Amino acid sequence: MELTSIRAQARASLKGKWGSMALIWLFFSIVQFVLVPFSILTIGPLLLGYFTITLRVMRKQDVSAGMIFGGFSDFGRSFLANLLIGIFVSLWSMLLIIPGIIAALSYSMTYYILADNPNMTASQAITASKEMMKGYKGKLFLLYLSFIGWALLCPLTFGLGYLWLWPYITTSHAAFYENIKGATPAVEAEEE
8 A cells, every 4th residue: 555545545535625625624623622621522523523524525425514513413432432542542652652652543543433334332443443453553654744744834824734734634544544444454464
């Protein structure tokens, strides 16, 4: 799996939707800011809503800003997923920062799995994410690193560049999920 291919898939999916995704990201950011006092309750559902949007963009389906609130219709699973991920990453981070980063990468597919599997519990989705990410954590980390140059340029636009960068990053993340969803880590390791 080539990182340039993942980013190319994201750009192709965003074609004609860059402006609307920038506005959706801005709306998502504003909602998060407004709901900061209640973030322990709202961040999980909001993330499920936003990750569902990026997954739909990858699948070339229609999206709207209102879909950000879609995670609230699945409040229990999204809240619990966020709570458990937060606890697990915090516990691993107590060892050192590196184990915390590895844990965060391991759990990074949880919201996509929840979106695709409405009957799966939060803990099952976290476990499925850990299994899915075996052999792929380093590649996802490199994908994130590949955006550093763009992130360094965004302040030159007085921060407006982030409105396009974050949808690019998150849609690339959704493309990464789509690429590894059906892959078996053992098969992938044999091919390398």
